[in-house]
Amino acid sequence: LESKLPDLGTTIFTQMSALAAEHQAINLSQGFPDFDGPAYLKDRLNYHVAQGANQYAPMTGVPALRQAIAAKTQQQYGISVCADNEVTVTAGATEALYAAITALVRAGDEVVCFDPSYDSYAPAVSLAGGKLVRLQLNPPAFKVDWSAFRAALSPRTRLVIINSPHNPSATLWQADDYNQLWQAIADRNIFVLSDEVYEHICFTAEGHVGALEHPNLRERTIAVSSFGKTFHMTGWKVGYAIAPAALSAELRKVHQYLTFSINTPAQLALADMLNAHPEHWQQLPAFYRAKRDRFAKALAGSRFTVLPSQGTYFLLVDYSAISELDDVAFARWLTEHAGVAAIPLSVFSAGPFPHKLVRLCFAKQDATLDEAGARLCRL
Ligand code: PMP
Ligand code: GLN
Numbered sequence: 491l492e493s494k495l496p497d498l499g500t501t502i503f504t505q506m507s508a509l510a511a512e513h514q515a516i517n518l519s520q521g522f523p524d525f526d527g528p529a530y531l532k533d534r535l536n537y538h539v540a541q542g543a544n545q546y547a548p549m550t551g552v553p554a555l556r557q558a559i560a561a562k563t564q565q566q567y568g569i570s571v572c573a574d575n576e577v578t579v580t581a582g583a584t585e586a587l588y589a590a591i592t593a594l595v596r597a598g599d600e601v602v603c604f605d606p607s608y609d610s611y612a613p614a615v616s617l618a619g620g621k622l623v624r625l626q627l628n629p630p631a632f633k634v635d636w637s638a639f640r641a642a643l644s645p646r647t648r649l650v651i652i653n654s655p656h657n658p659s660a661t662l663w664q665a666d667d668y669n670q671l672w673q674a675i676a677d678r679n680i681f682v683l684s685d686e687v688y689e690h691i692c693f694t695a696e697g698h699v700g701a702l703e704h705p706n707l708r709e710r711t712i713a714v715s716s717f718g719k720t721f722h723m724t725g726w727k728v729g730y731a732i733a734p735a736a737l738s739a740e741l742r743k744v745h746q747y748l749t750f751s752i753n754t755p756a757q758l759a760l761a762d763m764l765n766a767h768p769e770h771w772q773q774l775p776a777f778y779r780a781k782r783d784r785f786a787k788a789l790a791g792s793r794f795t796v797l798p799s800q801g802t803y804f805l806l807v808d809y810s811a812i813s814e815l816d817d818v819a820f821a822r823w824l825t826e827h828a829g830v831a832a833i834p835l836s837v838f839s840a841g842p843f844p845h846k847l848v849r850l851c852f853a854k855q856d857a858t859l860d861e862a863g864a865r866l867c868r869l
Contacts, residue, residue, distance in 0.1 A: 510831035519831040523853040527722040534759035547754040551579025558764035575735040582727040583716035589744040595620040599648035606838030632659040655688040655801030668704040687716040690774040692801040785852040788863025803853040810846040
């Protein structure tokens with residue numbers, strides 16, 4: 491069999507979670523909470539199942555959820571989006587990203603992304619026959635070099651994929667980054683896919699700036715988010731895409747035959763949750779800031795250097811005072827010998843990424859973080 495994706499193996503998240511389980515290590519690798527989402531959300535799911543909301547949902551998402559998403563978007567960003575024509579509910583952010591890329595990228599098109607980049611972008615671009623143009627960002631700031639970006643654009647450039655808050659670097663884009671992006675693409679027929687799954691997990695005073703807030707970018711952007719992150723339910727796999735009607739219509743053509751529609755009772759429960767408890771997502775920064783600070787404080791006594799985390803539930807640590815190993819080998823060693831699993835950073839870049847950095851997930855109970863901190867301090 492001639493593979494369509496010959497270079498693709500099992501994702502690093504699956505690999506490291508399996509290694510963590512094998513060695514009974516504390517799993518700070520794959521990003522997911524080790525605690526449950528809100529009891530109210532679970533009750534509403536049970537309620538809707540009992541009420542018989544168990545058949546296909548409308549293709550674009552249940553109206554109550556699309557309306558609740560539009561209301562949240564208005565509240566958070568002060569922009570109005572049309573629940574009927576501009577919001578599409580998807581099977582997690584992963585499906586939204588895949589549907590957006592499949593809908594927009596034609597054979598031979600170029601897609602620009604910034605490395606380190608989330609691992610689902612490249613295979614989707616490749617399956618669409620596109621060519622990924624990867625611009626490397628470097629620690630500690632992971633800032634875009636805008637002249638390099640402009641130089642990377644060509645007449646074949648069709649799409650730019652951006653991600654803030656950024657996984658894995660835990661950095662944020664500022665309003666100026668969006669201005670720079672707009673200035674570079676204003677005169678060209680280029681679209682933007684903005685992965686904002688951590689939109690509610692930001693620790694700076696300014697907070698998250700979304701691509702949709704930029705009035706010009708708004709017309710070219712598909713913004714993607716995920717309830718997995720916001721409600722501590724990564725296994726529910728419900729996300730969404732917001733885009734102008736014409737872009738949404740194209741995305742929906744793919745979504746219609748990729749999944750057709752998403753789990754009905756989960757959508758209804760999420761709509762109830764958004765309507766009844768907006769304080770949940772409003773208080774998420776404080777909730778995760780406390781965890782970030784607790785874990786960073788625990789690591790202050792270690793030989794790791796902790797990089798600042800402005801958003802997401804990840805922290806980068808530099809281990810150059812501890813080991814000469816490359817990051818992939820170190821992440822394995824850490825799992826096997828220190829009992830803490832981490833994600834190496836280099837796997838998110840196509841080119842060399844010779845830094846001694848691993849990513850640790852702090853979406854964990856305080857006791858888990860304390861024990862992981864104690865283990866890491868022994869190195
Ligand atoms: N994008 C980024 C940057 C992510 O970190 C994740 C999840 N880890 C996703 C997309 C996928 O989200 P979902 O689980 O909702 O498909
Ligand atoms: N996005 C999660 C992370 O960055 C993992 C999701 C997955 O396992 N596919 O850890």
